[in-house]
Amino acid sequence: MQDRNHLSNVQATNNVSLIENGLIDIPMLQLLDENGQETNKKESPDIDEVTAKKIASTMQYIRLLDERMVGAQRQGRISFYLACTGEEAATVGSAAALSPNDMIMSQYREQGALAYRGYTTEQFMNQMFSNELDPNKGRQMPVHYGDKKLNFMTVSSPLGTQIPQAAGYAYGQKMAGNDAVTICYFGEGAASEGDFHAGVNMAAVLNCPTIFFCRNNGYAISTPASEQFKGDGIASRGIGYGVKTIRVDGNDVLAVFAATKLAREIALAENCPVLIEAMTYRLAAHSTSDDPSGYRSKNEEEKWRAKDPIERYTKWLDGKGWFDKKATDEFLDKSRAEILAAVKKAEKVSVAPIEDIIEDVYDTPPWHLKQQLTDLKAHISKYPEHYPKTSGRVK
Ligand SMILES: Cc1ncc(C[n+]2csc(CCOP(=O)(O)OP(=O)(O)O)c2C)c(N)n1
Numbered sequence: 001m002q003d004r005n006h007l008s009n010v011q012a013t014n015n016v017s018l019i020e021n022g023l024i025d026i027p028m029l030q031l032l033d034e035n036g037q038e039t040n041k042k043e044s045p046d047i048d049e050v051t052a053k054k055i056a057s058t059m060q061y062i063r064l065l066d067e068r069m070v071g072a073q074r075q076g077r078i079s080f081y082l083a084c085t086g087e088e089a090a091t092v093g094s095a096a097a098l099s100p101n102d103m104i105m106s107q108y109r110e111q112g113a114l115a116y117r118g119y120t121t122e123q124f125m126n127q128m129f130s131n132e133l134d135p136n137k138g139r140q141m142p143v144h145y146g147d148k149k150l151n152f153m154t155v156s157s158p159l160g161t162q163i164p165q166a167a168g169y170a171y172g173q174k175m176a177g178n179d180a181v182t183i184c185y186f187g188e189g190a191a192s193e194g195d196f197h198a199g200v201n202m203a204a205v206l207n208c209p210t211i212f213f214c215r216n217n218g219y220a221i222s223t224p225a226s227e228q229f230k231g232d233g234i235a236s237r238g239i240g241y242g243v244k245t246i247r248v249d250g251n252d253v254l255a256v257f258a259a260t261k262l263a264r265e266i267a268l269a270e271n272c273p274v275l276i277e278a279m280t281y282r283l284a285a286h287s288t289s290d291d292p293s294g295y296r297s298k299n300e301e302e303k304w305r306a307k308d309p310i311e312r313y314t315k316w317l318d319g320k321g322w323f324d325k326k327a328t329d330e331f332l333d334k335s336r337a338e339i340l341a342a343v344k345k346a347e348k349v350s351v352a353p354i355e356d357i358i359e360d361v362y363d364t365p366p367w368h369l370k371q372q373l374t375d376l377k378a379h380i381s382k383y384p385e386h387y388p389k390t391s392g393r394v395k
């Protein structure tokens with residue numbers, strides 16, 4: 001039997017020296033420069049006109065949705081929101097390079113990928129308004145989307161949990177032989193969780209077709225990347241775990257699309273994970289509970305605003321003769337009206353019956369949860385003025 005470890009292959013050296021700067025300055029793939037010009041036509045992905053336009057309209061829609069929902073939170077209509085402004089190319093460009101059978105496991109800022117898959121404005125609203133049409137039955141914060149039909153795993157709040165799950169899910173896809181991969185989105189901040197290391201290593205050792213897609217947007221809430229890690233971003237970690245890795249300009253749709261397409265092909269053909277690190281910038285606040293003016297300068301934001309992924313992509317579309325200003329304006333007007341109508345509709349839908357708060361967890365709710373429910377009902381009937389009329393509604 002052959003040796004099953006690497007120890008016998010290690011080369012000896014007689015130099016007493018430390019390895020320094022072994023993995024720095026990993027280059028970033030850029031296929032579209034900041035003026036929307038292709039940098040290397042031979043490497044540009046082959047995106048047909050229909051797909052190219054769908055990518056554009058999804059990015060525009062998501063930017064609009066973000067703007068409107070931050071507004072809705074400020075008006076007190078929803079409790080919380082997370083915008084992805086500035087990161088649209090990373091999520092929409094990657095989703096466009098996948099097959100609809102591929103599983104998406106997201107962190108929370110990937111509404112672009114979900115919209116690309118066909119999640120409707122009404123579905124977004126029912127989830128965010130936590131009404132009875134929300135598949136989570138209102139038991140989650142806004143932005144915890146999920147959709148079985150669209151192969152989009154429900155978002156969960158604790159950072160990094162989706163990373164080992166994505167290794168396991170892809171392992172199952174490989175065993176089932178259904179020619180599908182799992183893409184796992186996460187932020188560079190989440191890559192500090194133990195789950196990142198466990199998940200990536202597991203996928204490498206067990207040969208799982210997982211695409212680990214890191215959105216390195218410079219911040220984990222108020223903590224800049226420079227205070228999060230000392231190594232060369234997250235790409236260097238992929239290489240450390242023996243995972244094929246690529247760093248891309250996350251504001252460049254063509255680079256993101258090309259990298260994800262390649263990652264998918266390799267993951268399927270070789271049954272292995274691939275790590276993509278998309279370099280981008282969170283132009284938005286972390287969430288509606290955050291105010292970035294306390295930890296970064298307007299000047300820094302402006303520098304990144306000038307690299308707007310939508311503008312860059314639009315210039316490219318225009319160069320191809322695929323950009324129609326009038327049609328785009330009409331689409332935005334229609335989307336604005338659709339979002340407003342969906343807000344008005346979703347906020348009128350009742351919340352789920354109050355029993356749902358303790359059901360679906362245990363086969364039979366245990367006595368202490370039943371007791372808490374009884375206490376809650378008593379509390380709501382004592383102070384009805386502090387609760388929506390529909391709370392406390394019994395099945
Ligand atoms: C285990 C865990 N720790 C802390 C948090 C609080 N938290 C929510 S988002 C966040 C920052 C994550 O940053 P990053 O992964 O870079 O994603 P980004 O928000 O930049 O998209 C933190 C610390 C959490 N949700 N879960």
Ligand SMILES: [Mg+2]
Pocket residue numbers: 187188189215216217218219220221
């Ligand atoms: Mg981040």
